[in-house]
Amino acid sequence: MGELLLFLILLAVGYVFGSAEEKRHYNDLLKRERKLRIRMRGDALGAENFARSTLVTGSVVIGSDYFRLTLASFLNLFGGRLASQARLLDRARREAVLRMVERAQAMGAVEVVNIHLSTAKLRAGCAEVMAYGTAVMRT
């Protein structure tokens, strides 16, 4: 009986904190993305026209909360979309790319080219996304 109660409390805590964190993170991402002034792309066409280049990276490890993890394990029985996990990876990707581009912008780069993304699962409901590319400068 005590275990069931603990489980329900953890679910509730996870739900409340997880939802708040997701909302806060999305707002933060939007705010920072609006401040970006440099181009970013996945190809490297025309990169030889720049004067300097350097490798830039950005990474983040984000985890799901207890409620969403439990829900995902349950829905896994039935197959189909796992919207909460899709949102988790979407946030992680945007965060990793943002960190990389912010670093490039601080260096004085005008573009980040050849952007690659790499995703790794670290534990259940917890993923690392790494973004790397080449920042190019005019001088």
Added chain:
Amino acid sequence: MILLNNIDHVPGKEIVEHFGLVAASTVRCKHVGRDLAASLKNLLGGELRGYTELLEEARQEALGRLVSMATQRGANAIINIRFSTSSVAPGAAEIYVYGTAVKVR
């Protein structure tokens, strides 16, 4: 200072010599304290900063090894760098990085 990028040439410079593929990897694991904190954070959701830092440090270490391998061969730049992360055990991750060592002028 060695030049690093992930495209197939060095903007503003000319490649004069190729030294082939260089690769380096590190396996890092967190200490129990940080792993416990991560498990707690996993209840609430959000970024697991301890893990992010761990992987950043591992990546820097792997890049450092890559650079010393390249400079040993006489290169002064590494192009076409690629990264790969894999989980090898709970709380431990392997970072693998590889690229082409070249000399530029």
